[in-house]
Amino acid sequence: MRYELYYWPTLQGRGELVRLALEDAGEGYLDVARLPARAGLGMPAMMRLLSGEAVACPPFAPPFLRIAGSKQLLAQTANILLFLGPRLGLVPKREASRFWAHQLQLTIADWLVEVHDTHHPIAVGLYYEEQKRPAKQRSANFCAERLTKYLGYFEKIISSNPGWNGGLVGRATSYVDLSMFQMIAGLRYAFPHTMSELEPKHPGLVALHDRISARPRIDTYLKSKRRVPFNQSGIFRHYPELDLPR
Amino acid sequence: MRYELYYWPTLQGRGELVRLALEDAGEGYLDVARLPARAGLGMPAMMRLLSGEAVACPPFAPPFLRIAGSKQLLAQTANILLFLGPRLGLVPKREASRFWAHQLQLTIADWLVEVHDTHHPIAVGLYYEEQKRPAKQRSANFCAERLTKYLGYFEKIISSNPGWNGGLVGRATSYVDLSMFQMIAGLRYAFPHTMSELEPKHPGLVALHDRISARPRIDTYLKSKRRVPFNQSGIFRHYPELDLPR
Structure with a gap:
């Protein structure tokens, strides 16, 4: 395999944005932490690299990517996609378009940090149950203001894309479109009532979600x-008390 | 001028990471929103571009950069530095080193989001005074856990840099070093007691801060x-009640 992906094995999280790109391109990869520890893989293999012993360029956190033939580990989701985009044919060739795609990513x-912090506004190291009250306040603000702002922005980007294909960047499906699919799917899971209110106002994003989910490899x-x-351990979590009332 | 920087005129914020790179390189630039509106500049000029009317690739938020000869605006601080780094001589030439620098950035x-959220854990659109109680909880966790984790990570990166110059990337000063100067300076302003506790354990970062601040152009x-x-309107704010007690 050319690529080894390292990410927490029991949740989608940020690793999912990398998985979607590799899967859509039909690129084989090892999802290392989900493979057996007895084969030298699994969580122990990930934690060894994460501890930074004898690692050139140690990551701060998963996800990270090991590339065959390189000693360097590549971390930060958007940075991994910046690297993979051209290699998987998931971004236009022009340099300016690549900066634009990366900017959107x-x-x-x-946005993803803000989604996460709806249920963890105080500390990533505490349980949701220990921060329910501020979580409710933060979620109310997220659903009423921030979500609309992000959805509106990306809807505008789709409708003003000179490539006219219903995607975010250029004329063909990009890694940014794949990540947007995940955002819409995740928001539907986490905030179903809020999203059913907001979706009719964002037809371009809904159409993009549907088109991506119908791609054969996806x-x-x-x-x-x-x-x-x-x-309930990922970034997108469904706590009914954090969604808008029906 | 080759570059026009657009950022909120009354605070350092994320724009400061771009300013430090341009200043260190001795590159002239217009800090547009801080210039007179009567000359067609100032906040009105920024808000016009931010509204996205007739703009190719509209930004979601400041900072953004306009480059002479390009219709495209470049946004997202780390993306701007990814673009400027090679042009200002503030990143090594090897592609692998550029991904590494970007990953650190x-x-x-x-980290900067986490600093911001110490005083705004509930909503960016509310005043600090409306979220003081959760701010105190979030800050306590930040000072006790997250800050140590980030400082420890970057201290390790300096000490394991094969370039051995006391910087984060390669053998010469990079834009990442300039941003790290700003982090240390800002943290000292916001959390003076916490930092005076932690600094002796992070001599590499303190030395880097001092070396950057002594560079002639800086x-x-x-x-x-x-x-x-x-x-008190920037990312780094000094609210004594959020710092560790002396």
Whole structure:
């Protein structure tokens, strides 16, 4: 395999944005932490690299990527996609378009932090149950203001894309489109009432989600065991008390 | 001027990481929103571009950069530095080193969000005074756990840099070093007691801060009116109740 992906084995999280790109391109990869420890893989293999012993360029956190033939580990989700985009044919060739795609991906990264912090506004190291009250306040603000701002921005980007294909960047599907699919899918899981209110105002994003989920390799992937289901330990969590009331 | 920087005129914020790179390189630039509106500049000029009317690749938020000869605006601080780094001679030439520098810069970006959220854990659109109680909880966790984790990580990166110059990347000063100077300076302003506890354990970062602040162009810049002072509307804010007790 050319690529080894390292990410927490029981949740989608940021690793999912990398998985979607590799899966859509039909690129084989090892999802190392989900493989058996007895084969020298699994969590022990990830934690060894994460501890930074004898590692050139140690990552601060997963996900990170090991590339065959390189001693260097590559971390930070948007940085990994910046690297993989051209190699997987998931970004236009022009340099300016690549900066633009990366800029959008970094905006998605900011958005994802805000989604995470709806249920963890005080500390990543505490349980949700220890920060329920501020979580409710933060979520109310997220659903009423921040979510609308992000959705509106990306809807505008789709409708003003001179490539006119219904995607975010250029004329063909990009890694940014794949990440946006994940955002919409995750937001539907976490905030179903809020999203059912907001989706009719954002038809371009809904159409993009549907188009990505119907791509043959993505469709196969989503139905496979390689796709970790949404759950209550990921970034997108469904706590009904954090969603808008029906 | 080759570059026009657009950022909120009364605070350092993320724009400061771009300013430090331009200043260190001796590259002239217009800090547009701080210039007179009557000359067609100032906040009105920034807000016009931010509204996205007739703009190719509209930004989600400041800072953004306009480059002479390009219609495209470049946004997202780390993306701007990815673009400027090679042009200002502030990153090594090897592609692998550039991904590494960018990876570190994105980790600084994550850290900066956590600093911001110490005083705004609930909503960016509310005043600090409306979220003081959760701010105190978040700050306590930040000072006790997250800050140590980030400082320890970057201290290790300095001490294991094969370039051995006391910097984070390669053998010469990089834009990542300049951003790290800003982190240390800002943390000292916001959390003076916590930092005086932690600094002795992170001599490499302290030495890096001192070395950057003594660079002639940076020294000149810091003493000029172009440097916005730290204040209570930036990312780094000094609320004594959020710092560790003396």
